[in-house]
Amino acid sequence: MNETLQNELVALANRLADAARHETMRYFRCGGLETANKLTEGFDPVTVADRSAERVIRDLIEVERPDDGILGEELGNKVSTSGLTWVLDPIDGTRGYISGTPTWGTLIALHDGTGVVMGLIDQPYIGERFIGGLGQSSFSGPHGAGVLQTSNVIELAQAKVFTTFPEVGTDDEARAFQSVAKQCQLTRYGMDCYAYALLAIGQVDLVIEAGLAAYDIQGPLGVVEAAGGIVTDWQGGPADQGGQVIAAATPELHRAALEVLVAYV
Numbered sequence: 001m002n003e004t005l006q007n008e009l010v011a012l013a014n015r016l017a018d019a020a021r022h023e024t025m026r027y028f029r030c031g032g033l034e035t036a037n038k039l040t041e042g043f044d045p046v047t048v049a050d051r052s053a054e055r056v057i058r059d060l061i062e063v064e065r066p067d068d069g070i071l072g073e074e075l076g077n078k079v080s081t082s083g084l085t086w087v088l089d090p091i092d093g094t095r096g097y098i099s100g101t102p103t104w105g106t107l108i109a110l111h112d113g114t115g116v117v118m119g120l121i122d123q124p125y126i127g128e129r130f131i132g133g134l135g136q137s138s139f140s141g142p143h144g145a146g147v148l149q150t151s152n153v154i155e156l157a158q159a160k161v162f163t164t165f166p167e168v169g170t171d172d173e174a175r176a177f178q179s180v181a182k183q184c185q186l187t188r189y190g191m192d193c194y195a196y197a198l199l200a201i202g203q204v205d206l207v208i209e210a211g212l213a214a215y216d217i218q219g220p221l222g223v224v225e226a227a228g229g230i231v232t233d234w235q236g237g238p239a240d241q242g243g244q245v246i247a248a249a250t251p252e253l254h255r256a257a258l259e260v261l262v263a264y265v
Contacts, residue, residue, distance in 0.1 A: 093192030119222020132226025
């Protein structure tokens, strides 16, 4: 992929995030969300904001790159004829969104059929954006901008670990997470995609989750890897299709956490 195309794709990704930001902010902390539950048991919310944001993203892709594929959480799959697929989660963290917390975000990734080549995490309410891949490794927001860089923490005892458990994952997977967390310095819960953004700027050191879909992880994966971090499944294999995921700041920390998780795999 040449530099000109890379720059065009990054520019489009930013326009997609801008368009989604307008839609999500129209409804955030407002009435009329029309929240529905996607599950017959449990609670997996979807709102008019999720669908509206994904729709505007897809419409822009169709105009600018009609041969590209699209995989979105809310509006399905369009097969690629170009070799590139945009992977979309219009609101990652809808539970947080409907609760008024600013820890949700819009996820956009570009997959070339073998792996993620670019990822973007956007938090509209805070005004922060994190982008990695296709020559990019940067964040920007109201308090400044800079280059993505994970921390240099190599030991669990010094690590800050984040997760969405117990909301996502099985009881056994939650126990696996706890087996790592009890060895860490600090554990925090319920941050959704924003945890990966914090990992990419060196504020936290580990994110461990399970039960993820491809659209949940591909945006964060591109961002964290561009920052120098490692993202795999709990077996140490590719994580781009979701499932059990671990993201770590350093190879040493990644190995240490996997050694604990392997007993539950």
